[in-house]
Amino acid sequence: MVVTAGGLDRPYPSAHAALFERVVEGGGLLVSQYPLGAAPISVRFRHRSALLAALSTAVVVVEAAARSSALSAVHAAQAIARPVFAAPGPVTSTC
Secondary structure (H helix, E strand, C coil): CEECCCCCCCCCCHHHHHHHHHHHHCCCCEECCCCCCCCCCHHHHHHHHHHHHHHCCCEEEECCCCCCCHHHHHHHHHHCCCCEEEECCCCCCCC
């Protein structure tokens, strides 16, 4: 499943267009709360985080930049009593 911060016809980043296609071809879902053509502007990433939390059993956060929407996902999950877990360090770490 892919949850987007814009319209389903606006993959972000645009380099992910092929990924969107593979998800659909593999029987997966593309989910958005915005109409076709809607641009993925910054406030919509917070909305996407809330939708992700609502669709998830739990939220796992890995190291992210301060301006990422990771904390939005944590706050959204806590607001609806979803468990939140954290993985310290970068996702590419071998440890």
